[in-house]
Amino acid sequence: MRVNLTVNGVEQTVDDVWEGESLLYALRERLGLPGSKNACEQGECGSCTVYLDGVPVCACLVAAGQAEGREVRTVEGLAPGGGGLDPVQEAFVEAGAVQCGFCTPGLVVQSHDLIERVPDPSDAEIREALAGNLCRCTGYEKILDAVRLAARRKASTT
Amino acid sequence: MDFLRPLTWQDALAAKAARPGAVPIQGGTDVMVEINFGSAARRPEALLDLNPVRELAGHEELPDGTLRVGAGVPYVRLIAELGDRLPGLAQASRTVGSPQIRNRGTAGGNLGAASPAGDCHPPLLACGAVVEAESAARGTRLIPAADFYTGVKRNALEPDELIRAIRIAPASGPQYFAKIGTRNAMVIAVCSFAIALHPRERRVGTGIGSAAPTPLRATAAEEYLSTELDWEGRGPLPDAVARRFGEFVREAAAPIDDVRGTAGYRRHALAVLARRTLTWAWNDHRAARKEVS
Ligand SMILES: Cc1cc2nc3c(=O)[nH]c(=O)nc-3n(C[C@H](O)[C@H](O)[C@H](O)COP(=O)(O)OP(=O)(O)OC[C@H]3O[C@@H](n4cnc5c(N)ncnc54)[C@H](O)[C@@H]3O)c2cc1C
Numbered sequence: 320m321r322v323n324l325t326v327n328g329v330e331q332t333v334d335d336v337w338e339g340e341s342l343l344y345a346l347r348e349r350l351g352l353p354g355s356k357n358a359c360e361q362g363e364c365g366s367c368t369v370y371l372d373g374v375p376v377c378a379c380l381v382a383a384g385q386a387e388g389r390e391v392r393t394v395e396g397l398a399p400g401g402g403g404l405d406p407v408q409e410a411f412v413e414a415g416a417v418q419c420g421f422c423t424p425g426l427v428v429q430s431h432d433l434i435e436r437v438p439d440p441s442d443a444e445i446r447e448a449l450a451g452n453l454c455r456c457t458g459y460e461k462i463l464d465a466v467r468l469a470a471r472r473k474a475s476t477t
Numbered sequence: 478m479d480f481l482r483p484l485t486w487q488d489a490l491a492a493k494a495a496r497p498g499a500v501p502i503q504g505g506t507d508v509m510v511e512i513n514f515g516s517a518a519r520r521p522e523a524l525l526d527l528n529p530v531r532e533l534a535g536h537e538e539l540p541d542g543t544l545r546v547g548a549g550v551p552y553v554r555l556i557a558e559l560g561d562r563l564p565g566l567a568q569a570s571r572t573v574g575s576p577q578i579r580n581r582g583t584a585g586g587n588l589g590a591a592s593p594a595g596d597c598h599p600p601l602l603a604c605g606a607v608v609e610a611e612s613a614a615r616g617t618r619l620i621p622a623a624d625f626y627t628g629v630k631r632n633a634l635e636p637d638e639l640i641r642a643i644r645i646a647p648a649s650g651p652q653y654f655a656k657i658g659t660r661n662a663m664v665i666a667v668c669s670f671a672i673a674l675h676p677r678e679r680r681v682g683t684g685i686g687s688a689a690p691t692p693l694r695a696t697a698a699e700e701y702l703s704t705e706l707d708w709e710g711r712g713p714l715p716d717a718v719a720r721r722f723g724e725f726v727r728e729a730a731a732p733i734d735d736v737r738g739t740a741g742y743r744r745h746a747l748a749v750l751a752r753r754t755l756t757w758a759w760n761d762h763r764a765a766r767k768e769v770s
């Protein structure tokens with residue numbers, strides 16, 4: 320089937336989508352956006368987190384057909400363009416919150432949403448917001464540092 | 478496989494009548510796991526996407542004050558928009574999965590899946606909620622939650638029916654939900670318990686999760702409390718009453734041993750949860766009087 324959707328601000332038409340296919344598969348395999356990762360395909364790890372109409376969701380649990388006419392924003396769509404990074408991405412790099420990097424795109428999108436909604440999150444709020452994102456490398460401490468850093472940066476620039 | 482995308486509730490009912498084998502999908506947090514992992518042989522003949530159906534995404538107050546909550550309202554909105562009037566259901570919603578799951582998952586989907594471990598079920602039972610089902614052929618059918626769960630992952634819906642809404646009275650007294658699991662997020666309940674006090678009717682509602690083939694009420698425990706509690710005087714809760722209540726709840730359960738816990742542990746934990754949630758609720762009830770006077 321055909322699915323029309325907006326991805327990172329660009330209208331896209333995707334053909335030959337299988338009816339049971341996930342949005343994650345369509346993004347990675349049909350739209351050439353491999354940023355969102357496929358780790359568990361059952362909503363447990365958060366590596367596939369994308370915005371759907373402005374709300375972070377596990378792309379592996381959205382049927383591609385459900386994205387018809389809707390807006391998707393992936394990790395590829397966070398940076399302002401021209402090679403720059405979003406403050407959340409910068410903070411992850413600087414804080415050393417990235418090791419193998421597999422969990423990073425999901426954590427970046429989820430953290431981005433948290434800071435948009437809660438500009439000065441408490442530690443409890445950060446932990447709660449990231450409870451659905453698993454990381455097997457970092458032990459999470461540096462990820463928490465990155466989110467705190469990103470929130471501070473964002474507050475000072477706005 | 479087909480992908481059906483009705484844009485209105487009437488079209489959705491017509492589609493379900495024409496294709497009873499079509500599987501409704503809302504948040505997809507149960508349906509997509511099945512498709513991602515199920516064998517090709519068990520794939521549904523069609524998916525029926527209910528996301529575009531606006532009627533399902535809203536909630537309203539009926540003339541008698543009952544809340545009519547659309548089947549497609551995600552947990553995140555149940556918590557934010559209805560948490561003040563449906564505290565038990567909101568507490569249970571807060572424990573579901575993770576933020577991403579709560580952004581998509583719905584109480585309607587929880588009912589559709591009818592897992593004995595589903596977190597909505599205990600508060601829906603305790604509050605005496607009613608499931609509003611509808612079909613193109615026979616119109617609306619109101620099914621009390623207590624009659625809705627018919628077996629492990631089975632519910633009372635007919636093949637041509639869809640869930641339109643949940644009807645539930647706003648809380649008239651304290652409500653609590655408690656759940657046992659290994660961590661605070663991403664936990665399928667080992668067992669769970671909900672309590673709702675209805676002080677005006679001098680009645681208590683209960684719901685047990687993950688401790689029998691279906692979610693269920695502890696009716697003997699409810700009756701015991703209705704007569705035993707000091708509704709007017711609002712005196713302190715006697716230890717013996719809390720304990721006996723816990724025993725009644727434990728006796729109502731019919732748990733099994735599985736990977737998440739043993740039957741014995743579940744029984745024990747339920748008695749503790751029952752006692753604890755009753756204590757919280759009763760303390761709130763007592764404090765409420767102090768505020769009024
Ligand atoms: C990582 C993860 C964690 C989870 N954690 C929890 C948890 O802590 N507690 C818990 O209770 N559940 C949990 N779940 C299960 C799931 O999120 C819930 O059951 C959720 O409420 C399902 O809602 P949904 O809208 O996503 O349902 P869907 O997957 O869209 O549908 C679920 C079922 O309901 C049917 N259905 C949907 N809408 C209707 C309708 N309007 N009429 C008739 N049938 C309908 C579908 O056909 C399907 O059978 C978890 C799932 C995942 C993937």
Ligand code: FES
Nearest residue numbers: 359360362365379
């Ligand atoms: S791949 Fe989607 S949550 Fe793990």
Ligand code: FES
Nearest residue numbers: 418419454455456
């Ligand atoms: S950096 Fe490797 S999983 Fe998180």
